[in-house]
Amino acid sequence: MIRFEDVSVTYDGAAEPTVRGVDFTVPEGELVLLVGPSGVGKSTVLGAVSGLVPHFTGGTLRGRVTVAGRDTRTHKPRELADVVGTVGQDPLSHFVTDTVEDELAYGMESLGIAPDVMRRRVEETLDLLGLAELRDRPISTLSGGQQQRVAIGSVLTPHPKVLVLDEPTSALDPAAAEEVLAVLQRLVHDLGTTVLMAEHRLERVVQYADRVALLPAPGAPLTLGTPPEVMAASPVYPPVVDLGRLAGWSPLPLTVRDARRRAGALRERLAATETPTPTATATATAAPAPSPSRPRRPRLLRKRAPVPSAALPVAAVEALAVRRGRVEALRRVDLTASPGEIIALMGRNGAGKSTLLGALVGLVPPAGGSVRVGGAVPHRTAPRDLVRRVGLVPQEPRDLLYADTVAAECVAADGDAGAEPGTCRALVSELLPGVADGTHPRDLSEGQRLALALAVVLTARPPLLLLDEPTRGLDYAAKGRLVTLLRALAADGHAIVLATHDVELAAELAHRVVILAAGEVVADGPTAEVVVASPSFAPQVTKILAPQHWLTVTQVREALA
Ligand SMILES: Nc1ncnc2c1ncn2[C@@H]1O[C@H](COP(=O)(O)OP(=O)(O)OP(=O)(O)O)[C@@H](O)[C@H]1O
Ligand SMILES: Nc1ncnc2c1ncn2[C@@H]1O[C@H](COP(=O)(O)OP(=O)(O)OP(=O)(O)O)[C@@H](O)[C@H]1O
Structure with missing residues (x-):
C-alpha cells in the first residue's frame, strides 16, 4: 500500500x-x-x-x-x-x-x-x-x-x-x-x-x-x-525493554503483561535488596530535605490541607478558582512549592494543568482564592518584576521566541531580565553547545527550541520555574539531558513545577505528584505513593514489579549493582 x-x-x-x-x-x-x-x-x-x-x-x-x-x-x-x-x-x-x-x-x-x-x-x-x-x-x-x-x-x-x-x-x-x-x-x-x-x-x-x-x-x-x-x-527503547535487557530476558518482552510473567526471579533478587524509599530516584541527587510534615500517603479524593513547610514556599496557591469563558477550569485548588522541590502536575486533557501554570505567571486572573509567588500577586505584578520571580516554558516553546536569530533572542532576554549582557548566551552555550548565533529559532529541532526557551526563561534566574509538557517531541537521550539539567536547577534551590503526561518522566524526576481532575486536586503526595496508587499514572517498571514499589530502571540497576 x-x-x-x-x-x-x-x-x-x-x-x-x-x-x-x-x-x-x-x-x-x-x-x-x-x-x-x-x-x-x-x-x-x-x-x-x-x-x-x-x-x-x-x-x-x-x-x-x-x-x-x-x-x-x-x-x-x-x-x-x-x-x-x-x-x-x-x-x-x-x-x-x-x-x-x-x-x-x-x-x-x-x-x-x-x-x-x-x-x-x-x-x-x-x-x-x-x-x-x-x-x-x-x-x-x-x-x-x-x-x-x-x-x-x-x-x-x-x-x-x-x-x-x-x-x-x-x-x-x-x-x-x-x-x-x-x-x-x-x-x-x-x-x-x-x-x-x-x-x-x-x-x-x-x-x-x-x-x-x-x-x-x-x-x-x-x-x-x-x-x-x-x-x-534499537538505540531508542521503552523502559520495559531496558528492564528486559538488564535482566537478560530473551525474547524481549514488549508489554507489561509479558514482562510480569518473567519477573518472578528479578522480584526475588530485588526483595533481598533495600526497598526503594518513596523518593529514591530524586533523593539520589537533588531532593530537598524531606519535611517531616509532608504527607506520606496520597490524599486521593480528599481536599489537601495546607502543610507547613520547613522552607518558606516559593509559591502558595489557596482555594484558587479560575474561569475560562464558560468553563470552570480550576476550583478550590491548594498548592505550595518549596525551594528545591520538583512537582509533577498530572491529569486528563483539559483537567486544568496549563491553567494552573498560567495562574502562577499571572496570565489568567483568579476568579476566587489567592495566588502568591515570592510574596507577589502574579496578575498584579509588572512583567519586569515578575520575570525575576517566576518563568514559564510554554507547551509550544515557539510561543516564547520572537526574534530572527538565537543571538537577538538572547539580547532581548538579557534586557527583559535586567541581566548582565551575555547571560542568556552563556546559558544557551551550556544547554545547546554548537548552536550558531545566526540560526533562526524556527530552524532548530524541537529539543533545541525547548533548550533555547529554557535559557531565555532562566536568564532572570527565577526561583520558580514552570514547564508545560517539556518532553513533547524529545527522544530518550534528550529527555535524559533535561532530567539532569532540572535536577541541577532544583539542587540550586529552584522550585520546579511541570505539567506532564509523561509518567516515566514524573517517576524519574518528581519529588511530588499532584493530580488534577476537572479543575480540582484529587491527589497530592510523594511520587511513588501517588503513582503506585493509580494505574493510569504508574510507570512501566512499577507495573511490572508490583507489589514492590520500584519506579525506574535506574533504581533497579542501582539496587542490583
Ligand atoms: N479560552 C478558553 N475558553 C474556554 N475554555 C477554555 C479556554 N482555555 C481553556 N479552556 C478550557 O479550560 C479547561 C482547562 O484547560 P487547560 O489547558 O488548563 O487543560 P490541561 O490540563 O492543561 O489540558 P492538556 O493536558 O490537554 O494540555 C479545558 O476544558 C479547556 O477546554
Ligand atoms: N523543511 C526543511 N528544510 C530544511 N531542513 C529540514 C526541513 N525539515 C527538516 N529538516 C531537517 O532534516 C532533519 C530531519 O528532520 P525530521 O523532522 O525529518 O526528523 P525527525 O526524525 O522527525 O525528528 P524529530 O523526532 O525531532 O521530530 C533535521 O536535521 C531537520 O533540521
Missing part, C-alpha cells in the same frame, strides 16, 4: 541528504511504527508519503514513493487526500475551520461524502475521542490535548485507506493515548486501514505495531523487522 524505492531526500541548502536509500513496503492492513532518535528524518519519511515532502517543504526527492499506486512526487497532497489522512506534529497548523464539529466534517465535505453518512461519522468520532461535550467549542479555546484529539478525529472521519501520523499521542493523557491507539488498531484489523506512525514514547505504542521501521542515525539505512527484533538492537 505504501512503497519506498531507494528514496533519498535532500533539503535545499543541505550538503547531505537527510534520509538516503530508504527502501521498504507497508502492506495493506498493517500498522508500522517508525522510530529513531530526534532529527534522523522520521517526519521527512512521513512527509514523503503524504506528499508534503517535497511539494511543501522544498528540497529534492530521489527514488520513488507510491501510495495505493500513486506516485507522491507527481501527485500533489490534495490529489492524495482521498487515500491518505495525515496528522502532523503541530495540530494548530492543521485546522481549517473554527469549531470542533465543523473540523470533524470538513475532510468529508471536501470528498463529497453524503450528508447522512457525514452526520453519523461525526457523532461516532465525537464519542470515540471524548469530544461530545466540546462539539460547539471554538478550537482556539481547547487545551493542547483536546486539540490533538480533534486533529486525529478529523482524519478518521473520511475513513482513508492510509493514515500517516506524526507523534499522534504526544499531547494526550495516558488513558486517551490508549484509547486512540485501540481505535487505530481496530481500523487496521477491521477495515484493513494501513497506518504509518512515528512516535517517541515507545512505552505507549510498541505493542500495537505489526512491524517497526528503525532509522538508527542520520543518513543510516532504514531497517524493518518485528517489534522484538528491532527493539533488541
Whole structure:
C-alpha cells in the first residue's frame, strides 16, 4: 500500500541528504511504527508519503514513493487526500475551520461524502475521542490535548485507506493515548486501514505495531523487522525493554503483561535488596530535605490541607478558582512549592494543568482564592518584576521566541531580565553547545527550541520555574539531558513545577505528584505513593514489579549493582 524505492531526500541548502536509500513496503492492513532518535528524518519519511515532502517543504526527492499506486512526487497532497489522512506534529497548523464539529466534517465535505453518512461519522468520532461535550467549542479555546484529539478525529472521519501520523499521542493523557491507539488498531484489523506512525514514547505504542521501521542515525539505512527484533538492537527503547535487557530476558518482552510473567526471579533478587524509599530516584541527587510534615500517603479524593513547610514556599496557591469563558477550569485548588522541590502536575486533557501554570505567571486572573509567588500577586505584578520571580516554558516553546536569530533572542532576554549582557548566551552555550548565533529559532529541532526557551526563561534566574509538557517531541537521550539539567536547577534551590503526561518522566524526576481532575486536586503526595496508587499514572517498571514499589530502571540497576 505504501512503497519506498531507494528514496533519498535532500533539503535545499543541505550538503547531505537527510534520509538516503530508504527502501521498504507497508502492506495493506498493517500498522508500522517508525522510530529513531530526534532529527534522523522520521517526519521527512512521513512527509514523503503524504506528499508534503517535497511539494511543501522544498528540497529534492530521489527514488520513488507510491501510495495505493500513486506516485507522491507527481501527485500533489490534495490529489492524495482521498487515500491518505495525515496528522502532523503541530495540530494548530492543521485546522481549517473554527469549531470542533465543523473540523470533524470538513475532510468529508471536501470528498463529497453524503450528508447522512457525514452526520453519523461525526457523532461516532465525537464519542470515540471524548469530544461530545466540546462539539460547539471554538478550537482556539481547547487545551493542547483536546486539540490533538480533534486533529486525529478529523482524519478518521473520511475513513482513508492510509493514515500517516506524526507523534499522534504526544499531547494526550495516558488513558486517551490508549484509547486512540485501540481505535487505530481496530481500523487496521477491521477495515484493513494501513497506518504509518512515528512516535517517541515507545512505552505507549510498541505493542500495537505489526512491524517497526528503525532509522538508527542520520543518513543510516532504514531497517524493518518485528517489534522484538528491532527493539533488541534499537538505540531508542521503552523502559520495559531496558528492564528486559538488564535482566537478560530473551525474547524481549514488549508489554507489561509479558514482562510480569518473567519477573518472578528479578522480584526475588530485588526483595533481598533495600526497598526503594518513596523518593529514591530524586533523593539520589537533588531532593530537598524531606519535611517531616509532608504527607506520606496520597490524599486521593480528599481536599489537601495546607502543610507547613520547613522552607518558606516559593509559591502558595489557596482555594484558587479560575474561569475560562464558560468553563470552570480550576476550583478550590491548594498548592505550595518549596525551594528545591520538583512537582509533577498530572491529569486528563483539559483537567486544568496549563491553567494552573498560567495562574502562577499571572496570565489568567483568579476568579476566587489567592495566588502568591515570592510574596507577589502574579496578575498584579509588572512583567519586569515578575520575570525575576517566576518563568514559564510554554507547551509550544515557539510561543516564547520572537526574534530572527538565537543571538537577538538572547539580547532581548538579557534586557527583559535586567541581566548582565551575555547571560542568556552563556546559558544557551551550556544547554545547546554548537548552536550558531545566526540560526533562526524556527530552524532548530524541537529539543533545541525547548533548550533555547529554557535559557531565555532562566536568564532572570527565577526561583520558580514552570514547564508545560517539556518532553513533547524529545527522544530518550534528550529527555535524559533535561532530567539532569532540572535536577541541577532544583539542587540550586529552584522550585520546579511541570505539567506532564509523561509518567516515566514524573517517576524519574518528581519529588511530588499532584493530580488534577476537572479543575480540582484529587491527589497530592510523594511520587511513588501517588503513582503506585493509580494505574493510569504508574510507570512501566512499577507495573511490572508490583507489589514492590520500584519506579525506574535506574533504581533497579542501582539496587542490583
Ligand atoms: N523543511 C526543511 N528544510 C530544511 N531542513 C529540514 C526541513 N525539515 C527538516 N529538516 C531537517 O532534516 C532533519 C530531519 O528532520 P525530521 O523532522 O525529518 O526528523 P525527525 O526524525 O522527525 O525528528 P524529530 O523526532 O525531532 O521530530 C533535521 O536535521 C531537520 O533540521
Ligand atoms: N479560552 C478558553 N475558553 C474556554 N475554555 C477554555 C479556554 N482555555 C481553556 N479552556 C478550557 O479550560 C479547561 C482547562 O484547560 P487547560 O489547558 O488548563 O487543560 P490541561 O490540563 O492543561 O489540558 P492538556 O493536558 O490537554 O494540555 C479545558 O476544558 C479547556 O477546554
